[in-house]
Each structure stands twice: as structure tokens, then as C-alpha cells.
């Protein structure tokens with residue numbers, strides 16, 4: 001079979017022959033045509049279903065989750081839709097037909113840039129502002145290593161900041177002489193905090209030496225939403241030069257508009273809520289910051305990326321098949337749409353919250369409202385140690401969630417996605433209620 005015919009076969013397998021269109025023979029254009037290897041057919045089907053009838057059980061058929069798994073841990077790691085997985089596998093197969101052509105021969109340059117454009121539109125910025133990296137942790141390592149900080153400078157964040165966005169600062173502080181200050185966030189007060197309270201709690205900590213403020217858009221312990229624009233502008237007004245936000249829990253769950261947010265940097269992990277292949281991340285670097293931030297990896301030929309965020313993703317040979325599948329994951333999520341997502345996730349959260357309030361021994365430790373919270377909530381289960389409850393719930397009910405016993409919490413973190421049914425939330429409530437009763 002010729003190269004072109006094999007390619008067409010794969011294309012048809014993924015997208016359906018009707019959407020393939022007419023391809024030009026040249027190798028170079030094979031790359032461009034890869035943009036058309038999309039999950040369109042599957043995405044349209046599942047998008048229509050969830051947007052219209054909202055049959056969650058049916059929607060689960062679009063995924064690979066095992067039948068006995070009650071998966072309430074989308075905040076730790078997402079699960080990829082079958083359609084995106086299929087597109088990813090197709091890219092992997094195509095790449096192996098002529099690895100040089102796709103990696104270094106330029107065939108996938110246009111498709112890579114098409115994914116950047118899609119991702120930029122998804123988070124509300126320009127393609128030039130966005131580096132396609134591995135994950136949030138890498139994004140923060142780029143910042144900690146590359147910002148012009150030295151003796152006398154302070155990096156500030158609360159105890160709600162994730163280790164992946166915290167430890168890198170400690171590491172670089174040692175050798176570069178700047179300091180890192182963590183302030184205690186009143187995590188047990190979270191249910192009653194307003195957006196203004198969250199801003200005030202940060203602003204009163206900013207001091208004359210604070211040059212960097214870091215915060216999570218949504219934290220991973222209790223799911224508190226941090227107001228982007230208010231925190232960023234408040235910090236800038238007080239002389240903070242660099243505002244860096246951890247968006248690991250946000251991209252794919254909540255709509256994001258970076259260009260108008262006033263934040264300087266935003267790192268994210270689309271393998272959680274965007275349900276992209278594991279190990280593909282985003283780093284937004286505001287235009288004015290690109291003169292200040294040095295790249296973490298340096299290699300040949302980087303002059304060609306000067307002035308754009310592409311310089312922060314140039315570490316040599318990379319996983320282009322996974323990167324292209326990010327584009328398919330964005331298509332999939334876009335077909336569902338922000339409004340359906342908000343309605344469905346907030347309804348699920350309300351059901352969980354009501355169940356917790358109605359069950360003796362369970363305590364809600366997250367924001368009261370959807371507007372201050374997210375699809376990620378912390379529940380205290382009687383006096384039971386959260387890790388022990390998790391082990392028991394996993395073995396007895398197939399439940400997967402994240403136990404926490406830090407920051408004064410002793411909680412089960414429940415993070416449902418659209419694929420989750422209300423019955424599955426019920427399985428958790430029943431298991432937690434029984435454990436609290438016995439405990």
C-alpha cells in the first residue's frame with residue numbers, strides 16, 4: 001500500500017471518509033492535512049448527546065473507564081475520551097512511518113501551530129503567548145529558574161498553593177539568594193469566604209520586597225476559586241512585578257480569559273479537566289514578560305522563537321503525536337460547551353452538597369456556592385482518618401477519590417466530571433455515611 005493510501009486509510013478510520021476531503025500528494029502537505037484528522041464525528045455525537053439529552057450513562061460509553069470504577073478523582077488525573085485516544089493512536093502510527101519527516105522534516109509544523117491556535121482561543125490569549133509544555137510543574141520550574149530574581153526579592157504564596165507550583169521556588173532560592181514566604185491560609189474558614197475576602201487575605205501579605213505573587217486559580221484541597229483579575233491588579237498596584245497563576249484545576253473545567261485577566265503567567269495541565277493525553281501542558285507568558293523570562297532549556301536555533309512563548313517549549317525532540325491530540329481534546333470539550341458544563345457540574349455539586357448536609361457525621365469543607373467553588377469538594381467523614389476511609393471505599397465500592405490530611409484537613413476530595421453519574425455520587429455518600437456512623 002502506498003504511503004498516501006495508508007495515510008488516507010488511517011484518516012478515514014478516525015474522521016470518517018466524508019470529512020477527509022481532497023489531499024495533495026506532497027509529503028509536506030501531509031502535515032497540513034493532519035489538521036483534518038479530527039474527532040469531529042465522535043465529538044459531534046457525544047457533544048449533541050450531552051448538550052441535549054444529558055444522558056450521562058450514555059456519555060460514559062465515549063470513555064474507557066472500567067465498569068467497576070467509581071471515578072471521582074478527575075482533579076488528580078482525567079480520563080481521555082475514546083475519540084481523542086483514537087486520534088492520538090493514529091498520530092503515533094503515522095509518525096512511525098517516517099519519524100524524521102514528522103519530527104524534524106516540518107510535516108507537522110502547521111498542525112502543531114494549529115493546535116497552539118486552538119489552545120490559545122480556548123484560554124483567551126494570542127498563540128504567540130502560549131508555550132505547549134509538559135505540565136503545570138514544568139511551567140513553574142520555567143518561572144522559578146528564569147525570572148530575574150536575586151537577594152532582597154521575595155516570592156509569596158499561601159499554603160493552598162500546590163507543591164508543583166511551590167517547591168521549584170525553594171530550590172532556586174537557595175542558589176540565587178531570593179526568599180520564599182508561605183502564609184497560612186485559613187482553610188477551615190473557606191465555606192464562608194467571599195471573593196473580596198480571598199483578595200484581602202493575599203493583599204495584606206504583600207510587602208515591599210514581594211516581587212512575585214503565586215496563587216492557584218482553583219486550589220486542589222478544597223476547590224476555592226481565586227479571583228484572577230482582582231488579585232492580579234491588586235498585586236500590581238502594590239508593586240508586585242510578576243503574578244503567576246496555577247491553572248492545573250481550571251483549564252477544561254471553567255472558562256478562562258487570560259488576555260483580559262492582568263495575570264503575567266498561567267500554567268496548566270490539560271490532562272486533568274480537558275482530558276488530553278498525559279504529559280501535555282500549557283504556559284501562558286504575557287507579551288511584556290517575554291523580555292524578562294529566560295528559557296529553562298537552551299538548545300540550538302532558538303533565535304527563531306525570539307519574542308514568542310515558543311522559546312519556553314524548545315527542549316529538543318518531543319511528543320508531537322500527544323501534542324496534536326490536544327487539539328482533538330479541545331474539539332471534544334468545545335463541542336460540549338461552557339454552558340452545559342457549568343449547568344451539569346454545578347448541579348452535580350449541589351447534589352453532593354445536599355447529600356453531605358443530610359448525612360449525619362459528614363462535614364462540607366468547601367465554598368458554599370458554585371461561584372466561589374468548582375467541581376472539586378472536600379468532605380470530612382466523621383472522625384475517620386481519610387486515608388483509611390479511602391482504602392476501604394476503594395476496596396468495597398471501587399471508589400476513587402483523593403484523601404487529604406494536611407493543612408488541618410481530614411477530608412475526602414471528590415471531583416466529578418460530566419462522565420460522572422448522580423448514582424456514583426450516591427455511592428460515595430452511602431459509603432461515607434456508613435463509615436461515619438461506624439466510626
Ligand SMILES: Cc1ncc(COP(=O)(O)O)c(C=O)c1O
Nearest residue numbers: 135136137162164220246248269
Ligand atoms: C493545583 C495543582 N497544581 C499543580 C499540579 C501539578 O500538576 P502536574 O503534575 O500536571 O504538573 C496539580 C496536580 O494535581 C494541582 O492540582
